[in-house]
Amino acid sequence: MPVDGSRTGETGLNQSAPITVELPSDATRRIGQAAREARTWVCMGFNERDGGTLYNTLAWFDDDGRLVARHRKLQPTNAERTIWGRGDGRDVFVLDTPLGRLGGLICFEHSMDLNRYALIALGQQVHVAAWPAISAVTADPNSGNFDNLTETAIKYHALAAQAFVICAQSRVDEGAIEKIGLTGQTDKIRVGGGFSAIVAPDANYVAGPHRDDETILLGEIDLGIIPFAKFFADSAGHYARPDGFSFGIDGRAQTPITGAAGGAVPSWHVIGTPDDEQGETVDATHEPRLLTPPCVA
Secondary structure, eight states, rough: OOOOOTTTTHHHHHHHHOOOSSSSSSHHHHHHHHHHHHHHOOOEEEEEETTTTTEEEEEOTTTTTTTEEEEEESSOOOOGGTTBOOOOOOOOOEEETTTTEEEEEEEEGGGGGHHHHHHHHTTEEEEEEEEGGGGGGGSSHHHHHHHHHHHHHHHHHHHHHHEEEEEEEBBBOOHHHHHTTTTTTTTOOOOOOEEEEEETTTEEEEEEESSSSSSOOOOOOOGHHHHHHHHHHOOOTTTTTTTTTOOOOOOOOOOOOTTSSSSSSSOOBBBBBOOOSOOOBOOOTSSSSEOOOOOEE
């Protein structure tokens, strides 16, 4: 059926579809090449396209440039449900890497306490918190309070998880405003936004917060202080009460086909590499592991 882009709501979809990313693709291979050249891990958020559905996704690249994991937002928030599909239990994981145990969530997933606790129970040490620049969307009645919500969420997760939190909140630039036809309408949207920071397990800032302008935010993370935080309250250890509280995670793929393959895996499966070598399975005895909850039988 043809789509009339002049109708309310469809113009945004038409603009979003051409800038979506498939996993893997030339776009992810270029990111992988940059990660490999810089010898650094990369966690990047984008619109993922899988078939006819879009997802709000965090993609993880290791320092060899391999696309090793992706996290789809489990529950799109409010009007996001008209654009994005939902993730499933496969998107609940922690990456056990030489840098530490890494994981991340997107925006209001931080209000999903069981989602956060699953990462805590998997031993997360460094958490990536990805947020949009709602503070720049002045037409939104929540814009003035959004940085407060972001700050509250990232500080609480650092405290509750006894982990470091790296918060990256996007920034609205002139090009984005021009693309949606709202140049000069600061009562609707402005240049800027963004609330980026690194938070320690005691909920104090290691770096930031930084707002409005683009920057490279640097801070030193010492995983050695995590045991001191856990000595006081280990949320997945001595401060947990599994005798009174417990929950389960279904790590199987939620597909329309009964019995479809998917779910938790004992080792990483490389999604794509910067050299186009796909389908490689990483030996968990020599490489970091993808820590996932057990599948429900």
